[in-house]
Amino acid sequence: MPAVRVLEESQRYKLDGSDDALFYNEPRFVHHLDAGFRARLTQLYRERIPPCAEVLDLMSSWVSHLPDDITYDTVVGHGLNDEELAANPSLDRHWVQNLNRDQVLPLENDSFDCTLIVAGWQYLQQPEAIAAELLRITRPRGQVIVAFSNRMFFTKAPQVWTDGDDRDHLSYVASVLMAQGWPKPEIVAEQTRGEGVMGLLGGKGDPFFAVVATKPLG
Numbered sequence: 001m002p003a004v005r006v007l008e009e010s011q012r013y014k015l016d017g018s019d020d021a022l023f024y025n026e027p028r029f030v031h032h033l034d035a036g037f038r039a040r041l042t043q044l045y046r047e048r049i050p051p052c053a054e055v056l057d058l059m060s061s062w063v064s065h066l067p068d069d070i071t072y073d074t075v076v077g078h079g080l081n082d083e084e085l086a087a088n089p090s091l092d093r094h095w096v097q098n099l100n101r102d103q104v105l106p107l108e109n110d111s112f113d114c115t116l117i118v119a120g121w122q123y124l125q126q127p128e129a130i131a132a133e134l135l136r137i138t139r140p141r142g143q144v145i146v147a148f149s150n151r152m153f154f155t156k157a158p159q160v161w162t163d164g165d166d167r168d169h170l171s172y173v174a175s176v177l178m179a180q181g182w183p184k185p186e187i188v189a190e191q192t193r194g195e196g197v198m199g200l201l202g203g204k205g206d207p208f209f210a211v212v213a214t215k216p217l218g
Contacts, residue, residue, distance in 0.1 A: 003128035004179040011160035024080035036192030036205030053113035059120030064090035103129035131180040149206040185213035
């Protein structure tokens with residue numbers, strides 16, 4: 001069944017229309033989000049993902065932010081840079097695929113308990129098809145957790161993201177998921193504390209946003 005369209009074609013436009021594989025060709029072994037954001041993300045995973053879960057880390061890199069003291073049945077990674085994925089200690093296996101060129105995931109129906117997307121949704125030009133695929137591969141009562149902040153590679157994000165603010169981004173992700181059959185998601189929007197002395201003085205870190213959807217039983 002084809003995905004239900006939510007975006008207009010103009011909203012999929014990116015300033016840099018070159019192949020995403022070229023942009024991600026060189027590995028980036030850096031953190032794109034600050035320590036406060038990463039700590040809150042790991043806490044969310046600890047709260048939501050059971051140790052027995054089979055986990056898919058979609059649009060991943062060299063780190064998955066999963067709790068170090070919890071062992072999951074399987075963690076599978078996907079991304080655009082094989083070198084980054086190979087260096088990720090959380091992953092049991094991984095594959096490389098450009099989701100803006102090919103939205104069909106090489107995974108069985110009902111095969112994962114939880115899919116994670118961190119700071120990646122904002123680069124999807126065909127998010128409807130990805131949301132539909134996630135519904136297909138997720139087991140009943142399984143979850144998708146889409147987390148992001150207010151950072152992006154501006155030229156690689158489609159216009160729907162660059163034109164919106166934080167509230168728009170949360171609404172947009174939720175609307176795409178619901179259009180493909182996911183129930184109304186839970187929204188998490190929190191401020192994190194800054195790092196070091198600035199944090200101690202009340203300075204703010206990267207804001208934390210997450211959209212958490214759960215697949216129904218039937």
